[in-house]
Amino acid sequence: MIKINSIYDLNNYNFENFKFIINDNNVQINNSKEKCNITIEYNTNKILKTIETIEKLTGLKIQLSSISSDELLSFIENKGFSKTLWNPIGKAMHQYNMIEEGDRVAVGVSGGKDSLTVLNALVRIQKISKVNFEIIPIHIHPVEEGSKYGDIIEYCKNLGLTLQVFETTLSEMLFENKDIKNPCFLCARIRRGLLYRVMKEQNINKLALGHHKDDIIETFLLNVFYQGNMNVMKPKYISEEYGVTVIRPLAFVEEKDTIKYSKKLNLPILPNECPYETSDNSRRLKVKNIIKEISQENPEIRSVILNSIKELLY
Structure with missing residues (x-):
């Protein structure tokens, strides 16, 4: 499990064969094993939904330090x-x-x-x-x-x-x-x-x-x-x-x-x-x-x- 303060803490984070790139309105997940990229759109009012999607796709457990x-x-x-x-x-x-x-x-x-x-x-x-x-x-x-x-x-x-x-x-x-x-x-x-x-x-x-x-x-x-x-x-x-x-x-x-x-x-x-x-x-x-x-x-x-x-x- 990883604890983060915001979604931007995942930028350049590596987990198993996944690497995360965070932009202004989306999360890019690069899968080196499957040689494919996944892009997830998000907004600041729906961070929990974005985290839930990331967990389902990668298996990475994420805990947000603060919830709006x-x-x-x-x-x-x-x-x-x-x-x-x-x-x-x-x-x-x-x-x-x-x-x-x-x-x-x-x-x-x-x-x-x-x-x-x-x-x-x-x-x-x-x-x-x-x-x-x-x-x-x-x-x-x-x-x-x-x-x-x-x-x-x-x-x-x-x-x-x-x-x-x-x-x-x-x-x-x-x-x-x-x-x-x-x-x-x-x-x-x-x-x-x-x-x-x-x-x-x-x-x-x-x-x-x-x-x-x-x-x-x-x-x-x-x-x-x-x-x-x-x-x-x-x-x-x-x-x-x-x-x-x-x-x-x-x-x-x-x-x-x-x-x-x-x-x-x-x-x-x-x-x-x-x-x-x-x-x-x-x-x-x-x-x-x-x-x-x-x-x-x-x-x-x-x-x-x-x-x-x-x-x-x-």
Whole structure:
């Protein structure tokens, strides 16, 4: 992948058997292997479309350092995601009345595919709806992992947002204490507590999280199998302890679709360094594999499970 500030940064750039020549209103691609030239016309208001064409023709992955406000919506929506992302997100937002006039919405940006997808979704809603609300992206970062969030800061700037970063010693608290039996639960609780504290200090009334359909059904089955209860991860609820509303706009979106979306847009995903995420002892991973196996026989199993517990989601 190459990062560029403008299309002119590609001038005289070589990639495999391609060489790019940039003129005032077109991009010339010289293919030394096929001994042919391709010319692409462009204008300054449609740079993203030009980049998409270049990627298709050459395979070169290009990331633009800044996106104009005119093209931002086009970049976020992309193509082919109406049915899998925007329609189910819109349905969840409407069904649970997630966003209201004057809301100040914090977005828990972990740096993963789901939280970045939620961030994009809220920016999209902000642009296409008549509801006035504010978006405040917040990142809780373990100091042990170093300062690896620079790309996310830049990405938020492209969206017209400022990422707030709060560093913590989560890894030291969780993984050096062998008496902690469920570090994943405690990790989530600590992160959430930090977010709630920041929200209270800044008078933020809602928190958007990146949990999707798979997370909801996996959590439900985990509670049934291991806790003997039917507690669920609700698309919207009020935290009585902190007095803030938590929303999950991806409640009807499947994980496979956030994966496709994040890859298509080359989102700046932080590497996941959690040792429990892929551990053989991970109960969530076991449940995830069970669902994956059943889905081979019934591809709609996730929707079937979610529909069976819909009354519990309110």
